Amino acid sequence: MDKEFFEHRLNINRRHFLGKMAMGVGGAALGSLLIPNLFKGSKATNTELPLGIKHFASKAKRIIMLTQNGAPSQLESFDFKPKLREMFGEDLPDSIRQGQRLTGMTANQKSFPLVGSKFDFKQHGKSATWVSDLFPNIAKITDDICVIKSMHTDAINHDPALTFLQTGAQQGNRPSMGSWFSYGLGNENKNLPAFCVLLSKGSGNGQGVYSKLWSNGFLDSTHQGVQLSASEDPILYLNNPKGMDKAQRKKMLDHLAELNNLGYSEFGDPEIHSKIKQYEMAFRMQTAVPEITDLSKEPAYITEMYGADSMIPGTYASNCLLARKLSESGVRFVQLYHQGWDQHQNLIRDMPKQAKDVDQASAALITDLKQRGLLDETLVIWGGEFGRTNYCQGKLTKDNYGRDHHPRAFSIFMAGGGVKAGMSYGETDEFGYNIIENPVHIHDLHATILHLMGLDHEKLTYKHLGRRFRLTDVHGHVVKDILA
Known part of the structure; x- marks a missing residue:
């Protein structure tokens, strides 16, 4: 050439x-x-990737987390242990307990009488998954869920355990899981927050739920969870004041933004810009939120699927239906807390009521997402902060028993969003006390959830007080065995 x-x-x-x-x-x-933020850049040095950019292709787009606050007993739900029935009333062997730390409620007990579940278990679906008779509706969808029976955590009391489940640390002032997703992925719908919180309370003994559980921690305050209430105003102070129409409200917010920008130019506080964004979001939400929170337009067959309580604001069933609507509308992370699972005594009386509160609506949510073609891209997580002991707290009788906290082994289930369906993962010993196969720590759960959403848990970091923080701290492994 x-x-x-x-x-x-x-x-x-x-x-x-x-x-x-x-x-x-x-x-x-x-x-x-x-990806609106792709070319904006940032004066802050904390952001290691523009919002909306994933580390790799994701299985899930959105998450609905059904947190059963108070810790439902795995021995009355998904971890069937017939050995405990055979050994009814016998003392827990020291070789099984291995000197484990106990709560103050049972540490002074002279004996630890073993007690099997009063409720029967059966195997369901092609997966032959064991489910207690307390959950007949969840039993019908076992081929759509993955039960993890080998969860374990570091905390032994409710507040630190729930905080650990939500933030990856037992202390406060850490970003909630939903805040991390808001920070890492941004909003999918510009008229709605990326992270919404719903609260409900069952008929059992409730534990406290505090705003620190959906706090942004050290992240920008725009990533804080937005709590929706069961009142006439789902989000407080969202509506215009009396005598002010939408145009006047917009004009007022524009003037307020000008004042805030003057303040930023003088002081350089990034939280001023966060306030401007929050005001703008609230204005856009005035149209979107009332429409989404109005359940009256749902067809009868849908409300019947979720149960009679689905039309009563603030109930678990109503919140499950609302969670579907929020997720369907593009809310990245919907966090539902349901209180009432703390059965230290009278478990035979109280747990059936609590299970009835959540069984139908939990199954309906997964079925509803599936029939809408949304389950593959929506990750649903169901579970509490720890498990329950295999021995009775206090006096044991044939008609009455309770169970103390047990962080060493408990069960949750997941569905959709790239998780294998019709699977049971992990195993505990015949006493249901120790994990003998495939342990999954809370940090591992977080790493796996992030992975399913297209984020590497080691790369999603935020620099604060001289070090880089992440949801999984310095731990965590993706549980690849449960990935579809």
Whole structure:
């Protein structure tokens, strides 16, 4: 090939140049539409990736977390242990307990009488998953869920354990899981927050639920969870004051933004910009929220699927239906807390009531998502902060028993969002006390959830007080065995 050929290849005419440039500009424009923050940059040094950019292709787009606050007993739900029935009233062997730390409620007991579940278990579905008779509706969807029977945690009391489940640390002032997803992925719907919180209370003994559980911690305050209430105003102070219409409200917010920008130019406090964003979000939510929280337009067959309580605001059934609507509308992370699972005594009386509160609606949520074609992209998580002991707390009789806290082994289940369906994972010993196969720590659960959403738990970090923090701290492994 001669010199003239190479010179010809290097030459570029005006039409060719403009054509190539148009392709590049078009690609950049498309990228900015799909990921609004792609080319904005940031003065802050904390953001290691623009919001909305995932580390790899994700299985799930959204999460609904059904937190059963108070810790439901795995021995009355998904971890069937017939050995405990055979050994009714016998003392827990020291070789099984292995000197484990106990709570102050049972540490002074002279004996630890073993007690099997008063309720029967059966195997269900093609997966032959063991489920207690207390959960007949969940039993019908076992081929859609993955039961993890080998969860374990570090905390032994409710507040630190629940805080650990939600934030990856037992102390406060850490970002909640939903806040991390808001920070890492941003909003999917610009008219709704990325992270919403719903509260309900069952008929059992309730434990406290505090706003620190959906706090943004050291992240920007725009990532804090937005709590929806069961009142006429689902979000307080969202509506316009009396005598002010939408146009006047917008004008007021524009003037307020001008004042806040003046304040930012003088003080440089990034929280001022966060306030501006929150005001703007609240204004946009005035139209979106009332429509989403109005359940009256749901067809009868849907409300019947979730149960009679689904039309009573603030109930678990109503919140499950609302969680589906929020998720369907693009809310990245919906956190539902249901209180009442703390059965230290009278478990035979109280747990059936509590299970009845949640069984139908939990199964309906998964069925509803599936029939809408949304389950594959929505990860549903059901479970509490720890498990329950295999021995009775206090006096044991044939008609009455209770169980203390047990962090060493408990059960949860997950569905959709890239998780294998019809699977039981992990195993405990015949006493239901220690894990003997495939342990899953809370940090492992967090790492797996992040992975399913397209985020590497080691790369999603935020620099604070001189060190880089992450949801999984310095721990955690993705549980690859349960990935579809």
